[in-house]
Amino acid sequence: MSEITLHESKQPALLPPKEEAIRNDNYKFAMWLYLASEVVLFAILIGGFVIWRVQNPEMVARMHDSLGVGLVSVNTFLLLTSSWSMVMGMREIMRDNVAGMQKWFAATAVLGVIFMVLQYVEYSELAHLGITLDFAGSSTEFAGLGVRFYSATFFHGIHVFVGVIWCLLVMRRAQQGAFSSKRYTGVEVFGLYWHFVDVVWIIIFTIFYLV
Amino acid sequence: MASISVPMPGAQSAPRPQLSEYLRWSVDHKIIGVQYMVTALIFFIIGGGLAMLIRWELLTPALDFSTTGSTYNSLFTMHATVMIFMWIIPFWAGLGNYVVPLQLGAKDMAFPWLNAFAFWLIVPAGVLMLMGYFVGPPEAGWTAYPPLSVLFSGDGQTLWIISLHILGVSSILGAINFIVTIKNMRPESMGWFQMPLFAWAQLATSLIQILGIPFLAGGLTLLLLDRVAGTAFFDPARGGDVLVWQNIFWFYSHPAVYVMVLPGMGVLSEVISVHSRKPVFGYKMIAFSSMGIALVGFTVWAHHMFTSLSPELRIPFMITSFIIAIPTGIKIFSWIGTMWGGKIRFNSAMLFSVGFLSQFVIGGITGMMLGAIPVDIHMHDTYFVVSHFHFVLYGGSVFAIYASIYHWFPKVTGRMMDERLGKIHFWVTYLSFFFTFFPQHLVGMQGMPRRVAEYAPEFQTLNVIISLSSFVLGISTFIILYNMVWAVYKGKVAGPNPWRALTLEWQTSSPPPAYNFKGEVIPFEDPYGYGTEASRVYLDEMEQRLTLPSLLGKGGTPPPASTTPEPVVGD
Numbered sequence: 001m002s003e004i005t006l007h008e009s010k011q012p013a014l015l016p017p018k019e020e021a022i023r024n025d026n027y028k029f030a031m032w033l034y035l036a037s038e039v040v041l042f043a044i045l046i047g048g049f050v051i052w053r054v055q056n057p058e059m060v061a062r063m064h065d066s067l068g069v070g071l072v073s074v075n076t077f078l079l080l081t082s083s084w085s086m087v088m089g090m091r092e093i094m095r096d097n098v099a100g101m102q103k104w105f106a107a108t109a110v111l112g113v114i115f116m117v118l119q120y121v122e123y124s125e126l127a128h129l130g131i132t133l134d135f136a137g138s139s140t141e142f143a144g145l146g147v148r149f150y151s152a153t154f155f156h157g158i159h160v161f162v163g164v165i166w167c168l169l170v171m172r173r174a175q176q177g178a179f180s181s182k183r184y185t186g187v188e189v190f191g192l193y194w195h196f197v198d199v200v201w202i203i204i205f206t207i208f209y210l211v
Numbered sequence: 212m213a214s215i216s217v218p219m220p221g222a223q224s225a226p227r228p229q230l231s232e233y234l235r236w237s238v239d240h241k242i243i244g245v246q247y248m249v250t251a252l253i254f255f256i257i258g259g260g261l262a263m264l265i266r267w268e269l270l271t272p273a274l275d276f277s278t279t280g281s282t283y284n285s286l287f288t289m290h291a292t293v294m295i296f297m298w299i300i301p302f303w304a305g306l307g308n309y310v311v312p313l314q315l316g317a318k319d320m321a322f323p324w325l326n327a328f329a330f331w332l333i334v335p336a337g338v339l340m341l342m343g344y345f346v347g348p349p350e351a352g353w354t355a356y357p358p359l360s361v362l363f364s365g366d367g368q369t370l371w372i373i374s375l376h377i378l379g380v381s382s383i384l385g386a387i388n389f390i391v392t393i394k395n396m397r398p399e400s401m402g403w404f405q406m407p408l409f410a411w412a413q414l415a416t417s418l419i420q421i422l423g424i425p426f427l428a429g430g431l432t433l434l435l436l437d438r439v440a441g442t443a444f445f446d447p448a449r450g451g452d453v454l455v456w457q458n459i460f461w462f463y464s465h466p467a468v469y470v471m472v473l474p475g476m477g478v479l480s481e482v483i484s485v486h487s488r489k490p491v492f493g494y495k496m497i498a499f500s501s502m503g504i505a506l507v508g509f510t511v512w513a514h515h516m517f518t519s520l521s522p523e524l525r526i527p528f529m530i531t532s533f534i535i536a537i538p539t540g541i542k543i544f545s546w547i548g549t550m551w552g553g554k555i556r557f558n559s560a561m562l563f564s565v566g567f568l569s570q571f572v573i574g575g576i577t578g579m580m581l582g583a584i585p586v587d588i589h590m591h592d593t594y595f596v597v598s599h600f601h602f603v604l605y606g607g608s609v610f611a612i613y614a615s616i617y618h619w620f621p622k623v624t625g626r627m628m629d630e631r632l633g634k635i636h637f638w639v640t641y642l643s644f645f646f647t648f649f650p651q652h653l654v655g656m657q658g659m660p661r662r663v664a665e666y667a668p669e670f671q672t673l674n675v676i677i678s679l680s681s682f683v684l685g686i687s688t689f690i691i692l693y694n695m696v697w698a699v700y701k702g703k704v705a706g707p708n709p710w711r712a713l714t715l716e717w718q719t720s721s722p723p724p725a726y727n728f729k730g731e732v733i734p735f736e737d738p739y740g741y742g743t744e745a746s747r748v749y750l751d752e753m754e755q756r757l758t759l760p761s762l763l764g765k766g767g768t769p770p771p772a773s774t775t776p777e778p779v780v781g782d
Contacts, residue, residue, distance in 0.1 A: 022395055022396075026322070026391050026395050029390075029391050029394060029395065030321070030322065030387050030388070030391045033386075033390055033391070034383075034387055036421055036422065037421045037422065037424065038425070040425040040426060041425040041426075041428065041429055044425075044426060044459070045429065048455075133440075133442055143450055144450045147442060147443075147444060151433075
């Protein structure tokens with residue numbers, strides 16, 4: 001790194017084009033690798049559920065009957081919308097429109113928060129049905145379902161939570177002028193993460209609720 | 212090949228970093244690499260001390276200094292955990308950190324800050340792990356099988372889990388950093404197949420870590436919940452399943468043994484080629500076999516569970532376990548092919564590499580024996596298993612670590628280690644290692660179970676031999692430690708390229724300056740193209756480029772004759 005001087009302003013100086021390209025490529029590739037390890041983690045949790053439900057099909061059917069898919073469909077829709085608003089925000093930053101980007105990203109964060117709230121509502125409904133983490137205390141009707149169901153969906157919920165925090169951080173850095181049409185890898189990397197959280201949810205939605 | 216008889220002019224020491232730089236946060240990969248390696252060595256001494264206590268306990272069939280079996284359980288649990296997670300894995304991370312960016316001609320790793328962060332996670336993790344020993348030590352072995360690890364182990368087991376979690380995060384961050392660095396930071400003229408084989412080994416290792424550690428992390432989280440939150444993932448009485456843990460654990464931990472040995476295989480490819488003055492035999496096969504081991508390594512885990520697995524599931528795992536011997540065999544033959552007809556320099560690094568070859572073959576063959584179902588069911592949980600994995604982890608990984616220390620020490624410190632002491636270290640280590648671990652095959656076959664403090668009296672003779680050899684082995688470690696400390700202050704000045712090696716880390720001063728290279732980095736067309744006229748010209752030119760400016764001015768004086776290294780024979 002030859003003659004990079006850090007300016008007092010929060011706007012970081014651009015590196016020479018070649019190094020800038022390498023830097024961007026590094027960040028995105030690292031994010032893909034990180035997501036690869038996340039895929040493995042979710043694969044165990046989802047795989048564990050699948051193996052278990054093949055052996056206990058009637059229990060999952062009972063849960064589906066009592067719960068319905070209304071609430072979770074709304075939630076899925078919200079999460080998909082949040083991904084869309086994030087893409088719109090990214091389009092704005094490519095046009096150097098920081099304020100526009102922040103508006104769309106705020107929508108993403110709000111949708112993420114609503115998703116978590118609705119997930120909480122759904123968890124309390126499930127708890128009323130007797131689906132709990134504790135084996136001993138849970139009704140025999142749903143014995144063993146709780147841990148498998150909650151571990152995957154809650155782990156996804158944590159990812160949404162982290163995503164919302166990250167979204168707010170990206171907005172704050174945008175406020176400080178860290179992003180422009182020439183430099184928006186930080187936004188893109190967050191975008192990869194948020195899309196991933198979305199895709200995982202679609203798989204969970206299909207396997208845990210629909211099928 | 213004519214021998215070089217002129218004194219090498221490069222014998223001038225480059226400035227070394229201050230000691231204080233190693234004690235604080237630094238984003239320089241060279242500092243971080245040394246931080247990793249020194250931390251790992253400290254843990255090696257701790258783990259070695261625990262091993263000495265274990266062998267002391269086993270001198271007689273009765274309980275000696277342990278008051279109960281529990282004391283002994285905690286000893287071997289801590290010994291294994293420290294050696295695996297705090298010594299071998301961090302050491303390779305450190306060596307990779309130091310050497311890989313240099314070999315690729317890069318200024319640093321792709322993410323310097325992340326790199327430092329990954330190292331500084333090791334320190335609290337190690338402290339937590341050791342603290343666990345004092346608050347009610349973990350007793351379930353490094354495999355932490357439930358229900359042992361849930362019902363019977365002390366609070367230290369909880370700290371053990373948290374510590375492993377932190378180490379896992381550190382390893383994943385490190386692995387991402389390595390892969391990005393290796394893919395993106397090479398000079399344009401260096402294609403994938405002009406890359407040094409050590410970098411290939413680190414690439415395969417990092418892939419295993421990225422795909423394997425999440426499994427361990429998931430399992431550890433469940434184990435933690437079982438211990439502190441009252442869940443019952445692994446409690447059969449309440450609907451859980453103990454085999455789930457064994458599956459998760461070995462799905463990570465079998466690939467993890469390749470994490471421990473693949474970088475060592477990378478070291479061997481470097482050391483053997485450089486010191487045999489010959490191109491690596493079968494470069495592509497070695498590179499691909501590393502990737503092959505990484506992939507097939509994920510399909511063999513259940514061979515650790517033959518005795519608890521339903522019979523029809525055993526056969527496929529026996530087959531995959533045999534398949535994974537093929538890429539390893541390819542490497543062994545490639546190294547022998549590399550040495551064949553070479554001008555071999557039997558210095559300490561080379562001796563330890565050849566030592567690795569001989570011991571690792573024994574460990575590999577006993578591994579095949581254990582991979583065969585009937586043998587495994589007979590030998591399961593005996594000292595035969597203990598002997599097998601010490602042959603691959605000590606005779607393999609640790610010998611490779613020693614080879615790497617002797618090989619790269621001049622680069623890291625700018626000083627040569629003492630060859631005579633190195634050779635003494637090799638022979639003492641090699642012989643005491645053999646007499647420590649080879650007799651364990653015999654007691655194992657006679658039926659002595661592992662993880663016991665008291666044993667049948669008929670095993671005592673062999674156990675006394677094992678224990679006495681192990682004490683010699685323990686002491687032999689201090690020879691290399693003394694040699695390193697001595698060499699830092701008193702060693703001969705090494706110059707940039709004491710081994711006349713072609714890979715890029717040797718084409719800069721020792722130790723390398725900030726950002727590693729002054730001026731443009733010019734890799735040679737083939738990192739192992741020894742023995743050609745072109746390589747000789749390249750090495751001479753690089754030598755001149757590096758030493759001329761320091762001879763010409765800026766207060767530099769030509770080195771006194773006494774610091775001139777021995778002329779190196781041949782190219």
